[in-house]
Amino acid sequence: MKRWPPGRTRFGGLFHAGVLSLVLASGGVAAQEPAQPLDPESGLIKDEAGVWQTARDHCTECHSATLLQQNRTSRDGWIRTIRRMEKDEGLKPLGDLEKPILDYLVAQYGVQVKPTELRRRRAPLRQPPVADGE
Ligand code: HEC
Numbered sequence: 001m002k003r004w005p006p007g008r009t010r011f012g013g014l015f016h017a018g019v020l021s022l023v024l025a026s027g028g029v030a031a032q033e034p035a036q037p038l039d040p041e042s043g044l045i046k047d048e049a050g051v052w053q054t055a056r057d058h059c060t061e062c063h064s065a066t067l068l069q070q071n072r073t074s075r076d077g078w079i080r081t082i083r084r085m086e087k088d089e090g091l092k093p094l095g096d097l098e099k100p101i102l103d104y105l106v107a108q109y110g111v112q113v114k115p116t117e118l119r120r121r122r123a124p125l126r127q128p129p130v131a132d133g134e
Pocket residue numbers: 001002058059060061062063067068071081082084085089090091092101105
C-alpha cells in the first residue's frame with residue numbers, strides 16, 4: 001500500500017484558497033462558508049453534526065484524510081469511490097452509515113461550485129490577453 005504524505009496538500013490548499021477568494025470577490029456569500037475546524041489527528045473537517053467521527057472510523061483506517069481532500073468530487077463520484085473501496089480495497093459495507101458518510105463527503109469534500117456561482121464565475125476562464133499588443 002502506498003503511503004500518502006500527511007497534512008494538507010499544496011493542491012488542496014490552493015483549491016480552497018481559490019474558492020474562498022472567488023466567494024469573497026463575488027460578494028456577500030462568504031459567511032456561508034466559515035473556515036472549518038480540522039481534527040488534528042485525522043485531518044478531517046469537523047462538521048457540526050459530528051459525522052466526521054463516523055467518517056474517521058471508516059475512511060481513515062487505511063489512509064489519511066488527505067486522499068479525501070485531494071479527490072473532491074460530486075455525489076456520484078463519492079458513490080463510485082465508496083464502491084471501489086468496498087470492491088477493491090477491503091472497506092466493509094457501510095450499511096446505514098453510508099448515507100451520512102456520503103452526505104458528509106459531498107458537503108465537505110464535494111465540488112464546491114454551485115450553479116449560481118458558476119454563472120458568476122464562468123467569465124474568468126476566457127480572459128483577454130494580459131499584455132495586449134506588448
Ligand atoms: C480497507 C482499507 C480502506 C478503507 C477502509 C478505505 N480505503 Fe480508501 N483507499 C484504500 C487504498 C489502499 C487506496 C489506494 C488505492 C491506490 O493507490 O490505487 C485508497 C484510495 C482512496 C482514495 C483515492 C482515490 C482512489 O479512488 O484511489 C479515496 C478518495 C478514498 N480512498 C476514499 C475512501 C473513503 C471515502 C473511505 C470511507 C468510505 C475509504 N477510502 C476507506 C483503502 C481503504
